[in-house]
Amino acid sequence: MFQISRRTPAYYFTAVTHHRLPIFQKDELKQILCDAWAEARLNHGILILAYVIMPDHVHMLVYSDKELSEVLRLLNGIAARRVIQYLKENGFESSLFRLRGEVRERNHKHSVWEHHTDSLDIFGEDTFRQKVEYIHQNPVRAGLVERAEDYRFSSARLWRGNGSDDEPFVTDHLQIEWR
16 A cells, blocks of 8 residues: 655656557557556556556556656566567568667667657646546547446546456556545
8 A cells, every 4th residue: 555645656657659650459459568567567566556558659657666767667668578579479560660660779679669758756646636537538538438437448447446357457546545
């Protein structure tokens, strides 16, 4: 359990896909992203409090003892490796071609994410709740669903207490100790 405060802020971030490509249009790739986050959570002690996966970006609220830059590196890095691995194993050469970028350090040839993630430390519960609402309403504003809880790859159902047995990703929001 933790409280959102100046000493223990939550991190809000938006990660945008390379060139805004709709990498996460298909549920199969969204699930790969969820599985990668579960791996990062398990191996690195990151609490994932709220999320939504849109076709060309994700929004998340997370908590960790690690610095934000390290959390982003872990979550985005593991996810990128799993997505690229999937595309290679399943012969998606045209998708891989669109993800090609400059060969970077460690000889990486593909980029899933833009390299300037928007992020913000969240110190107060009111701001935190505003970000949760913003995250959950994203698919509604984009015209993908009429109600936030109808969008499968979002934590909206969990936050409303209506999670299903086959949730693609179960968040850690119950670990928050509210004032």
